[in-house]
Amino acid sequence: MGAMSAHGSEAEHESLIKVDILPGKGRGLVATTPIAFGTTIFAEVPYLKLEDNFAKLNPPAANALLAQQLRDLDKEDQRSFLQLRNFFPGLYPLLGTFGSNALQIHDSMHAIFRHATLINHDCIPNARYFWDKDTGRQVVRSLRRIDKDEEITVAYIMRGTRAERREMFKTRYGFECTCALCSAPAEVVEQSDARQAIIRKHDALVDSDRIKTNPVACMKSCRHLAYAVKQEYKADKGQSRLYQPFEEAMDTCGRHGDRARVVMFAKLAVASLQLCFGYDHKRTSRVRRLAMHPDTMEGFGTHSMDWETWPHEIPENLGGSQFDEWLWRAGEWAVPVMVKVDDEEWIATCKRLFLKEGWEPDADGSDA
Ligand SMILES: C[S@@+](CC[C@H](N)C(=O)[O-])C[C@H]1O[C@@H](n2cnc3c(N)ncnc32)[C@H](O)[C@@H]1O
Known part of the structure; x- marks a missing residue:
């Protein structure tokens, strides 16, 4: 220092x-x-x-x-x-x-x-x-x-x-923003506004009551938020600011006893938290611990154990789209949606985080 x-x-x-x-x-x-x-x-x-x-x-x-x-x-x-x-x-x-x-x-x-x-x-x-x-x-x-x-x-x-x-x-x-997005052509602003609408909808939808009464809808909304945030904020490795949907998805799964997804979402959240807050920040360290010990999550199993899984149940052999569907419980969404995975890099990150033996992210924030 x-x-x-x-x-x-x-x-x-x-x-x-x-x-x-x-x-x-x-x-x-x-x-x-x-x-x-x-x-x-x-x-x-x-x-x-x-x-x-x-x-x-x-x-x-x-x-x-x-x-x-x-x-x-x-x-x-x-x-x-x-x-x-x-x-x-x-x-x-x-x-x-x-x-x-x-x-x-x-x-x-x-x-x-x-x-x-x-x-x-x-x-x-x-x-x-x-x-x-x-x-x-x-x-x-x-x-x-x-x-x-x-x-x-x-x-x-x-x-x-x-x-x-x-x-x-x-x-x-008292100022008019002159940033690149605010000065962009109409179609670029329209796309950004559509993503902002998804982000706003999510914020209004996912709360503690809903995590209890309709956890599947919360998972769907978290996934939409993750994709909207990733596209809107185009950050390196796509991990900036993604901790919100990942932490919320982790919380939703944990409160219904799903250890396997707590592990996965904790790892994904850590990659983003390291970038935004740093490796040693309390919040990063807390979530990093949950990737190792999902049962220690505050509120684990408090709503139900209906989704109970164990970390060894993370599927190893699913392809990109199928892994994404498993991760977000897409098969259970009210309106069956074909999950369109347009982001192979992100899927690869999910899988790499899982497949790495004795996972412990590197102190420089990379997960490679
Ligand atoms: C907290 S101050 C930042 C420092 C300020 N530029 C200065 O010279 O003291 C906020 C002010 O900076 C200017 N500003 C900040 N971001 C801007 C942006 N994207 N477009 C135009 N003006 C901006 C506005 O005048 C705003 O009221």
């Missing part, structure tokens, strides 16, 4: 990025060197934070609190903060600037970071960030290979059709 700077970024990672001016977007972060997928680009502590929901705070008090924190910062950070856009100009300019740019780090705290706050939005981003409460840092990770001089981007909003995202950006953030 590199030495910590005054702001808590890893020095070795700081050299991966620089602040630059991007046409139409103001400042942003740019890669100074090629960045491999699944890299922690940097992790930093905030320089300003409000410990309560700033929208509910008494504005003069919050503004005064920020003024006090700002006075204690060095000149460079003071300047950087004052250059941020204020989308809520008025009587309380510091609070307005804070509210326009702060990242929510957990339910009751918002914060401003030296670099993470400068990352611009892209609807198909090449990076993601998350708050790691154990280290007290905002962690920024690459979701695919990023070329030298390429801008680092994250998604401020993950869901919605282009029209919905546009409306949210206008009202919530």
Whole structure:
């Protein structure tokens, strides 16, 4: 690990990025060197934070609190903060600037970071960030290979059709998104909107009640979500962000006693979690353990043991499509659907993860 700077970024990672001016977007972060997928680009502590929901705070008090924190910062950070856009100009300019740019780090705290706050939005981003409460840092990770001089981007909003995202950006953030997807020809946007509709439908459909009462429908929806996410976010190895449908499918199968599929979905989720959160992250480690010990899943068998299987029952000799049908229980879907597998690479990943003896994914995030 590199030495910590005054702001808590890893020095070795700081050299991966620089602040630059991007046409139409103001400042942003740019890669100074090629960045491999699944890299922690940097992790930093905030320089300003409000410990309560700033929208509910008494504005003069919050503004005064920020003024006090700002006075204690060095000149460079003071300047950087004052250059941020204020989308809520008025009587309380510091609070307005804070509210326009702060990242929510957990339910009751918002914060401003030296670099993470400068990352611009892209609807198909090449990076993601998350708050790691154990280290007290905002962690920024690459979701695919990023070329030298390429801008680092994250998604401020993950869901919605282009029209919905546009409306949210206008009202919530006060800008018009100029990313490649938002500027793409109509047919490309239409396809993306259709995938977003599948993603939204899934979010409305799969919940704890439904996992109990209609687990087969949940499996079908998870599969649709997995394919929609994979196509929409076109990330290296197709594994970025796929942890959601895989974890939900794992939960659904586990709650009905299906150890074989818990093992499979845990392995698939781990491949995605490693990319998004890192090998050592608690969430990755927890799911990695489930791939070895499916019975230890929280809630295992709580709804029924109707789907009971054992890990040795993972079918070894099925072809691509048939393996996919088995995995997602496609034979039981209400409307029989011929599962069209258009993604041999993904099927190959599923099978490779299963077939690898003494499976333990490599620390660099690859599963090869
Ligand atoms: C959190 S700040 C990011 C840093 C900002 N560019 C700066 O110079 O301070 C968010 C602002 O950046 C700009 N921005 C971010 N993503 C953008 C995008 N995809 N298209 C156009 N402007 C964008 C907008 O002005 C937005 O209000």
